[in-house]
Amino acid sequence: MTSTLEPAAEQQGRPETQGRREFLATRRRTVVVELTMTVLTVAVAVLIAFLVVLATGKDAGGALDALLTGPLERTPRIGRWLADATTLSLLGLSVAIPFRARQISLGAEGQVYAGALASALVAINLHLPPVAAVLVPLGAAALAGGALGAVPGVMKARLGANEIVATLMLNAVVVRVFDYLLTDHLKAPGSSAVQSAPVRPDSALPLLSDFFQVPLDQANIGLFGMLAVAAAVWFLLARTPLGYRIRITGSNPDFARYGGLDVPRTIEWSFVIGGALAGLAGAHLALGIYGGLQPDMAGGLAFEGIVVALLGRNNPVGVVAAALLYSYLRVGGDVMEQQTDVGSDAVTIIQAVIVLLVTARALPELVKRYLARREAR
Amino acid sequence: MEPTEETGEPVATDTAPPALEAVGLGKTYPNGTRAVSDVDLSVPRGEIRAIVGQNGAGKSTLMKLLYGLEQPSAGQLSVHGRRVRFSGPQDAIALGVGMVHQNLMLVPSFTVAENAVLGVEPGRAGRVDRAAAAERTAALAEQSGLAVDPTARVDTVSVGMRQRAEILKALHRGARILILDEPTAVLTPQETTDLFTAVRRLRDSGMTVLFISHKLKEVREISDRVTVMRAGSVIGTVRTEESTPAQLASMMVGREMSLDVAKPPARPGARVLRVRGLSGPAVHGVSLDIAAGEIVGLAGVEGNGQTELVELLAGLRRPTAGSVTVDDTDVTHLDAAGHRRAGIAHVPEDRLSNGAALDRSIADNLIVDRHDRPPVARRGILRTRRIRELAEDLISRYAIRAPHPDAAAGALSGGNLQKVVVARELSAKPRLLLAAQLTRGVDIGAMHFMYERLLEARDAGAAVLLVSADLGELLALSDRLLVIKDGRLVARFDDPAGLTEEATGLYMLGVERHPDERITAGVR
Numbered sequence: 010m011t012s013t014l015e016p017a018a019e020q021q022g023r024p025e026t027q028g029r030r031e032f033l034a035t036r037r038r039t040v041v042v043e044l045t046m047t048v049l050t051v052a053v054a055v056l057i058a059f060l061v062v063l064a065t066g067k068d069a070g071g072a073l074d075a076l077l078t079g080p081l082e083r084t085p086r087i088g089r090w091l092a093d094a095t096t097l098s099l100l101g102l103s104v105a106i107p108f109r110a111r112q113i114s115l116g117a118e119g120q121v122y123a124g125a126l127a128s129a130l131v132a133i134n135l136h137l138p139p140v141a142a143v144l145v146p147l148g149a150a151a152l153a154g155g156a157l158g159a160v161p162g163v164m165k166a167r168l169g170a171n172e173i174v175a176t177l178m179l180n181a182v183v184v185r186v187f188d189y190l191l192t193d194h195l196k197a198p199g200s201s202a203v204q205s206a207p208v209r210p211d212s213a214l215p216l217l218s219d220f221f222q223v224p225l226d227q228a229n230i231g232l233f234g235m236l237a238v239a240a241a242v243w244f245l246l247a248r249t250p251l252g253y254r255i256r257i258t259g260s261n262p263d264f265a266r267y268g269g270l271d272v273p274r275t276i277e278w279s280f281v282i283g284g285a286l287a288g289l290a291g292a293h294l295a296l297g298i299y300g301g302l303q304p305d306m307a308g309g310l311a312f313e314g315i316v317v318a319l320l321g322r323n324n325p326v327g328v329v330a331a332a333l334l335y336s337y338l339r340v341g342g343d344v345m346e347q348q349t350d351v352g353s354d355a356v357t358i359i360q361a362v363i364v365l366l367v368t369a370r371a372l373p374e375l376v377k378r379y380l381a382r383r384e385a386r
Numbered sequence: 387m388e389p390t391e392e393t394g395e396p397v398a399t400d401t402a403p404p405a406l407e408a409v410g411l412g413k414t415y416p417n418g419t420r421a422v423s424d425v426d427l428s429v430p431r432g433e434i435r436a437i438v439g440q441n442g443a444g445k446s447t448l449m450k451l452l453y454g455l456e457q458p459s460a461g462q463l464s465v466h467g468r469r470v471r472f473s474g475p476q477d478a479i480a481l482g483v484g485m486v487h488q489n490l491m492l493v494p495s496f497t498v499a500e501n502a503v504l505g506v507e508p509g510r511a512g513r514v515d516r517a518a519a520a521e522r523t524a525a526l527a528e529q530s531g532l533a534v535d536p537t538a539r540v541d542t543v544s545v546g547m548r549q550r551a552e553i554l555k556a557l558h559r560g561a562r563i564l565i566l567d568e569p570t571a572v573l574t575p576q577e578t579t580d581l582f583t584a585v586r587r588l589r590d591s592g593m594t595v596l597f598i599s600h601k602l603k604e605v606r607e608i609s610d611r612v613t614v615m616r617a618g619s620v621i622g623t624v625r626t627e628e629s630t631p632a633q634l635a636s637m638m639v640g641r642e643m644s645l646d647v648a649k650p651p652a653r654p655g656a657r658v659l660r661v662r663g664l665s666g667p668a669v670h671g672v673s674l675d676i677a678a679g680e681i682v683g684l685a686g687v688e689g690n691g692q693t694e695l696v697e698l699l700a701g702l703r704r705p706t707a708g709s710v711t712v713d714d715t716d717v718t719h720l721d722a723a724g725h726r727r728a729g730i731a732h733v734p735e736d737r738l739s740n741g742a743a744l745d746r747s748i749a750d751n752l753i754v755d756r757h758d759r760p761p762v763a764r765r766g767i768l769r770t771r772r773i774r775e776l777a778e779d780l781i782s783r784y785a786i787r788a789p790h791p792d793a794a795a796g797a798l799s800g801g802n803l804q805k806v807v808v809a810r811e812l813s814a815k816p817r818l819l820l821a822a823q824l825t826r827g828v829d830i831g832a833m834h835f836m837y838e839r840l841l842e843a844r845d846a847g848a849a850v851l852l853v854s855a856d857l858g859e860l861l862a863l864s865d866r867l868l869v870i871k872d873g874r875l876v877a878r879f880d881d882p883a884g885l886t887e888e889a890t891g892l893y894m895l896g897v898e899r900h901p902d903e904r905i906t907a908g909v910r
Binding site: 028029031032033036247248249250252253254256257260261263264265266267268269270271 | 700702721722723725726727732734739740741742743744745746750753754755757758763766767768770789790792793
């Protein structure tokens with residue numbers, strides 16, 4: 010940059026490849042920084058929760074210990090962790106896709122129940138050959154979730170409705186319908202609790218305990234299904250024309266329209282695919298975790314999916330990693346509640362702090378600024 | 387203003403410290419971009435100093451450092467001999483540094499006076515004394531020769547007056563050093579003249595003015611001395627009267643280059659574009675033909691329907707009447723994708739708003755019109771290697787200065803981003819190219835490059851509609867010239883050679899008009 014006497018050298022050869030090397034080095038460093046940041050974000054959140062617990066005068070050390078090491082102490086807890094991470098990853102991915110198209114879809118809640126309902130109805134009532142007995146209910150769940158995603162998608166893309174309001178309102182409707190159907194029509198006749206008949210054994214997702222010969226609670230092959238789905242989502246976004254359209258629409262819809270992309274259709278697809286994934290999360294709950302339908306079976310998980318998507322920066326790999334991290338804390342929170350006098354509400358604090366830190370992008374900015382300053386010196 | 391100050395002599399005296407001094411100033415962004423490095427700059431009090439350079443030469447960054455919008459990563463800054471460290475513009479303002487941005491920053495629903503005093507309102511705390519504000523603004527306007535109507539709402543006044551309001555705002559805050567970032571980009575020639583008069587008057591009252599531009603003609607007219615920047619460094623500072631345009635241009639681009647365009651005569655072929663009675667928002671009954679291998683220029687004062695006409699032809703707006711065909715394909719009712727399929731390419735007038743996705747990679751930006759078909763995609767799958775090859779090829783063919791095809795488009799300077807847009811549109815081998823403000827905000831080197839590519843496309847048989855606010859550019863490039871006013875074509879010159887800017891201006895302003903028969907001759 011300093012040798013301005015030879016302008017020709019700027020045009021060709023060395024400085025250019027040097028610029029390229031610098032770019033690649035910077036990009037590698039950015040990846041490392043981003044990863045560190047994510048871990049650090051969670052660490053800071055845990056620390057703040059720790060301080061809050063400390064301020065209440067309870068056994069903060071013991072609580073922290075239970076939170077951080079509890080999930081690994083017994084294999085069933087590991088199983089619960091993996092099962093929870095499976096649902097949460099699917100939900101995170103389901104939110105991440107519309108997010109990438111810059112659509113704030115909060116419809117996962119309703120889509121989870123729609124998926125659970127559809128898969129359970131098939132799995133309870135239809136007698137199917139072994140492999141189809143698992144795949145058909147899953148397909149039904151994806152279809153139901155996708156169809157439910159299409160509603161706000163079309164409303165947003167064609168009619169200009171606000172997608173946040175549309176998805177939230179639809180959630181309210183779908184959850185009520187689910188409760189009504191469950192209590193009035195699907196409740197198992199012999200049961201005193203409000204729950205459906207169990208799904209047929211052929212349709213239940215095979216448990217990992219049976220493969221590994223260790224008790225792993227409800228963890229099931231859905232874990233591998235989820236990993237396959239995450240890979241598929243990565244492929245969709247990075248390697249297909251539809252994924253390209255989603256990325257460009259999310260980056261600059263005016264540019265997308267100018268370039269001849271069908272922006273409304275792209276937005277619709279982002280909602281439909283997101284809905285289908287949330288539907289699969291519902292199927293995982295119905296066929297893998299509960300073996301049937303129960304009221305409040307999603308238990309707020311849908312919204313935690315948003316936290317996971319944020320934490321994973323809407324990147325499929327990041328979302329799965331974030332879900333694993335987050336589920337770990339959820340299971341740890343339960344252990345903490347059982348073993349100490351600190352409630353799992355502490356985990357809610359962690360969640361809130363994570364959301365604040367991530368949305369404000371406070372930590373990464375501070376650290377990057379520090380790095381840049383140090384480098385410039 | 388303190389009228390007792392010594393006036394006139396725009397040269398540094400040995401006794402007084404320079405108004406503004408930078409030593410070894412540098413700025414490296416967190417992403418590794420070194421925007422400015424090791425800049426020494428000394429501007430004496432009462433001088434108009436022009437800072438010129440290509441896009442991406444670091445002018446804007448340097449100004450941001452001087453105004454406290456960015457913090458330097460190296461070097462020292464002094465104002466009136468005092469070492470300073472700005473943590474934000476408020477520090478700069480406190481020390482008498484004012485800046486007028488290229489994109490004016492005023493509250494549209496406030497009056498000129500309210501904007502001028504915003505933040506430092508006269509009257510008691512917590513209350514805004516509107517009468518006092520108007521009085522103060524009028525007084526400042528009178529002193530500085532910046533004519534404004536203090537009581538007019540900003541959204542009702544001309545761009546020129548908005549700019550004057552912005553300068554008054556800086557003066558009201560006690561600016562002694564004024565930074566003007568490409569102030570003439572938005573002005574008409576008359577407004578430019580008025581601005582220069584006012585700036586000279588300010589200079590004569592002891593104000594130091596930094597004038598950022600890449601229009602050499604204006605720089606030579608207004609400045610006392612010129613500092614040339616290139617690739618983030620200061621190349622040199624020369625007295626304006628001792629410099630020549632060619633010398634400045636060569637300092638800017640690092641080689642001697644001619645400023646005019648060598649244009650072989652057009653060899654128009656068959657008709658490509660056929661527009662009949664086209665109407666839409668702000669466009670009324672436009673009929674025209676463009677043949678293969680000719681550049682048709684469209685002149686007009688901005689806001690007379692050029693933007694809308696181009697967007698109608700690009701399929702971004704829907705016509706209410708009329709028809710458009712390209713090579714026998716009726717595209718009248720097709721969407722943007724349909725227009726592209728028919729062979730229309732479009733360089734949009736505002737690349738930042740719809741010409742690029744700034745946070746996506748250069749490669750992503752280059753394939754938007756061909757992302758779903760071979761060679762970029764096959765069987766529903768993007769072929770990343772092909773995309774990479776395509777991007778590398780276009781980057782080298784269009785001399786885009788970018789570190790890597792994966793670098794974000796938003797990291798490029800204006801001229802290089804425009805090259806990305808032009809590379810994409812021209813590599814689609816269009817039948818019809820709609821080029822709107824092809825060289826807006828682009829430096830001389832890139833400008834030349836764009837002209838050459840445009841002529842190349844023409845000679846390869848493309849029909850070109852060129853819309854530009856730069857009349858000189860239109861006259862130099864157009865094989866035929868049309869003038870638009872209030873959404874209607876008002877003049878047509880089939881041989882614009884010898885046409886002057888002044889003569890064309892008469893048609894643009896509606897003083898003269900061609901008869902309809904002449905405008906639509908042969909267009910039936």
